[in-house]
Amino acid sequence: YKQKLQSLKGTANKTVDGIEIEINANIGSPEDIEGVLANDAKGIGLFRSEFLYMDGHALPTEEAQYEAYKKVIEAMEDRVIIRTLDVGGDKELHYLNIPKEENPFLGYRAIRVCLDQVDMFKVQLRALLRASVYGKLGIMFPMIATVEEIKEAKALLEETKRELLAEGIAVSEDIEVGMMIETPAAALISDVLAQEVDFFSIGTNDLTQYTLAVDRMNAKIAHLYNTHNLAVLRLIKMVVDNAHAAGIWVGICGEAAADTTLTETFLGMGIDELSVSAPSVLEVRKTIQQIDTSKIQLKL
Numbered sequence: 001y002k003q004k005l006q007s008l009k010g011t012a013n014k015t016v017d018g019i020e021i022e023i024n025a026n027i028g029s030p031e032d033i034e035g036v037l038a039n040d041a042k043g044i045g046l047f048r049s050e051f052l053y054m055d056g057h058a059l060p061t062e063e064a065q066y067e068a069y070k071k072v073i074e075a076m077e078d079r080v081i082i083r084t085l086d087v088g089g090d091k092e093l094h095y096l097n098i099p100k101e102e103n104p105f106l107g108y109r110a111i112r113v114c115l116d117q118v119d120m121f122k123v124q125l126r127a128l129l130r131a132s133v134y135g136k137l138g139i140m141f142p143m144i145a146t147v148e149e150i151k152e153a154k155a156l157l158e159e160t161k162r163e164l165l166a167e168g169i170a171v172s173e174d175i176e177v178g179m180m181i182e183t184p185a186a187a188l189i190s191d192v193l194a195q196e197v198d199f200f201s202i203g204t205n206d207l208t209q210y211t212l213a214v215d216r217m218n219a220k221i222a223h224l225y226n227t228h229n230l231a232v233l234r235l236i237k238m239v240v241d242n243a244h245a246a247g248i249w250v251g252i253c254g255e256a257a258a259d260t261t262l263t264e265t266f267l268g269m270g271i272d273e274l275s276v277s278a279p280s281v282l283e284v285r286k287t288i289q290q291i292d293t294s295k296i297q298l299k300l
């Protein structure tokens, strides 16, 4: 079976009726690129940058980040989407000395930390912008819940860009700026948010947890954690519709993107991109190649 999948290398992610879907890979470090290329993905849909921060005992320097981002961008033929720091929740950074919280998943995490610790955030933005000249870069902000947050994040990105240009440092002119949709709030106002960005990437891991109020780390209620749940699927469909109405593309980068029992549903909604871990790329491609989107009947 594995060998049969290997024969799909070099073939298109195209449905029976000729619809092409982008399949990209999720990575956590430049070392993952080898596996991505071996599995025939052309781009990166989610680079979880927090692993650069979690490896050491102090914040990674601008230089270290720049080198890591540059390496990935140079290695890929297609677009590389790098997500800005997403700590907090289940991902602790000991050296930041963030006090223990009652509800870490509802607490000081991701974009909330970055908009609060602007100096730290700008180091990452500088590294990203400097690396942007080596290929096609997308910058993606995590855990957005309000329109103010995305506006603030974008303003800091613009400010950082101006500062670099003033220093005579080159920055790419065509960086795509996007955001994760992983809170129900973001899904519900995705028509408004779509005016602010070039793309959406749906984080079904968190979206499921927050929609169903089921902690994704709690084994005792794992049976209640279900991305196939109607409420979750309706939110995803709403996001796809709002993205397309605004003329932007929309993908999924949570684990559900690799769930081949959901591929038909996602294609029926009109999803443009799926980003999965490297070992799932060919399996999802195979599934797409067997689907005829004109025959899909969505029951949502």
Ligand code: PEP
Binding pocket: 046, 048, 086, 182, 202, 203, 204, 205, 206, 207, 253, 254, 255
């Ligand atoms: C998600 O929430 O679906 C996601 C992709 O982000 P993470 O799993 O890193 O929280």
Ligand code: MG
Binding pocket: 182, 203, 205, 206
């Ligand atoms: Mg998430």
